[in-house]
Amino acid sequence: MDIIKISGLYHRYPDGRPSLEGIDLTIARGSFVVLAGANGAGKSTLLKHLNGLLRPQEGTVRIAGVPVEQDLLHARRTVGMVFQDADSQIVGETVSDDAAFGPENLNWPAARIRESVDSALELVGLGALRDRSPHLLSGGEKRRLAIAGVLAMEPEVIVLDEPFANLDYDGVRQVLARIVALHASGRTIIVCVHDLEKVLAHAQRLIILQRGRIAVDGPPETVVLAAETYGIRLPAAIRLGGMVESWLR
Amino acid sequence: MIIGFHSGRTVVHRVDARIKLAALALFSLVSLRTGFPGLGLALAAALVLLAAARCSPLHCLRGLKWYLVLLGCIVAARAVTTPGEPVVAHPWLPGTRQGLEAGLVLAGRLLVIALFGLLVTVTTRPSHIRAAVEWYLRPIPFIPQQQVATMIGLLVRFIPVILAQSAELDDALRARAIEQRRNPLRRITHLGMPLLRRTFVTADRLASAMEARCYGMERTGHQWRTGTGDWAALGLVTGFCALLLAIS
Structure with missing residues (x-):
């Protein structure tokens, strides 16, 4: 069953430039989708429509059957969004305060908040750092805290915008391991990247955007061959005639 | 620390x-x-x-x-x-x-x-201090105590971020020989303007992130x-x- 259904979605920037032009897209519950595209292809704009940060100027976005503009809270509870810049996403003065921010906004009882925060921090491996100030965390830990902040709201879909940006090898592996574990636990994952190398081995579907339109969409092993046509670097392993290997091996 | x-x-x-x-x-x-x-x-x-x-x-x-x-x-x-x-x-x-x-x-x-x-x-805990400030402001009319408490929390959280950005900008300016400029006003402008711009961009991103996590007036209060x-x-x-x- 599809958890996200987008039809005829158009969006223009305030200066009139088009950013999305007629997007039709469905995403199945429990799938792992990689959304790729060069800078300015419209990836982030599309993601912001999934939890109502942007409303459709034309077309519809349905989350679990409900149009986003009809029930914003439903959209934001169902689709958790992890932004590229973890530093400007973390609002709490300590790690656990930040993870509790979303559940507090949902007005959950204190016991439920405690339970969901504990579980989210354990899931991303930050349980031991719960009292630490976020600005003392490493880049990978900050990114994992941003994921925990979203996980604590118990969303079905997790959308990650450039989750590996500015991370070292170890940081990439830490974040990737959590994303793969979340997918294994049944969540729908949408990862937006402009470098396929790190995540492609885990994806079930690859969608490439170009100038606000879906250029290609399908299984990664076939779609990836067209990547360079759309300004995305072909992973080195494929260039050499092999298959992309997981960074977790 | x-x-x-x-x-x-x-x-x-x-x-x-x-x-x-x-x-x-x-x-x-x-x-x-x-x-x-x-x-x-x-x-x-x-x-x-x-x-x-x-x-x-x-x-x-x-x-x-x-x-x-x-x-x-x-x-x-x-x-x-x-x-x-x-x-x-x-x-x-x-x-x-x-x-x-x-x-x-x-x-x-x-x-x-x-x-x-x-x-x-x-x-x-900073969150308890914030909750206490909110509790003391509650009887005062016309003061949105939850918003004031959130602002205090954000201030505590973002001072280190702004200081880190300022240090980063200062290093970048010194790497391009800003010390050769004798006019201190010009040096302050070169540091201040990009820092302000970055701070506003961060604030804008923060607002989006808070909205994405359902920030509103009805929140779970401190027990x-x-x-x-x-x-x-x-x-x-x-x-x-x-x-x-x-x-x-």
């Missing part, structure tokens, strides 16, 4: 944040009327409480070293500018006894208030649990303040 919350399970950690803030306010007011004996007692109490909270008093004083330098300057300024009987009969050491005493009392008050403030900061220990602590602080007033 002493000026930040240190988790722990000591008696001081367990006291209700509202009582800690009330005690700090009460103590700050009382210290305005306290002389040398009271200040000595208060200083000893602050150091003992810091030790009881598993926070080394020596470590705290070391962390306040620039504050202590400032207090030293206050004492020197008071000693030099207050008329009275000279401490030493030397033309190069113009300090007066009255000035020195007034400066020491003032510096002592500021030091003791800072140490008690530090005790509250070190032993209280206060005030026990007999908290009331006993308030009683002790009140008694201690009365003692300070009595001996001063």
Whole structure:
């Protein structure tokens, strides 16, 4: 069953430039989708429509059957969004305060908040750092805290915008391991990247955007061959005639 | 990094944040009327409480070293500018006894208030301080206490981020020989404008991130649990303040 259904979605920037032009897209519950595209292809704009940060100027976005503009809270509870810049996403003065921010906004009882925060921090491996100030965390830990902040709201879909940006090898592996574990636990994952190398081995579907339109969409092993046509670097392993290997091996 | 919350399970950690803030306010007011004996007692109490909270008093004083330098300057300024009987009969050491005493009392008050403030900061979760501020603002009409509390929280969270951005920009400017510019106004502009721009961009991203996490007016409030220990602590602080007033 599809958890996200987008039809005829158009969006223009305030200066009139088009950013999305007629997007039709469905995403199945429990799938792992990689959304790729060069800078300015419209990836982030599309993601912001999934939890109502942007409303459709034309077309519809349905989350679990409900149009986003009809029930914003439903959209934001169902689709958790992890932004590229973890530093400007973390609002709490300590790690656990930040993870509790979303559940507090949902007005959950204190016991439920405690339970969901504990579980989210354990899931991303930050349980031991719960009292630490976020600005003392490493880049990978900050990114994992941003994921925990979203996980604590118990969303079905997790959308990650450039989750590996500015991370070292170890940081990439830490974040990737959590994303793969979340997918294994049944969540729908949408990862937006402009470098396929790190995540492609885990994806079930690859969608490439170009100038606000879906250029290609399908299984990664076939779609990836067209990547360079759309300004995305072909992973080195494929260039050499092999298959992309997981960074977790 | 002493000026930040240190988790722990000591008696001081367990006291209700509202009582800690009330005690700090009460103590700050009382210290305005306290002389040398009271200040000595208060200083000893602050150091003992810091030790009881598993926070080394020596470590705290070391962390306040620039504050202590400032207090030293206050004492020197008071000693030099207050008329009275000279401490030493030397033309190069113009300090007066009255000035020195007034400066020491003032510096002592500021030091003791800072140490008690530090005790509250070190032993209280920032979210509890925020909730306590919200609780105290609740009876005041026309003040959106939840928004004020959120703003305080964001301020605490983002000061280190803005400072880090400022240091990064400063390094970038120095790498491109900003020190060659003699006009300080131009140097400040080159640092200030990009820093402001980055701060606004960060604020914009923050607003989006908060919206994505359903930020609104209806939020789960802090669950206060005030026990007999908290009331006993308030009683002790009140008694201690009365003692300070009595001996001063």
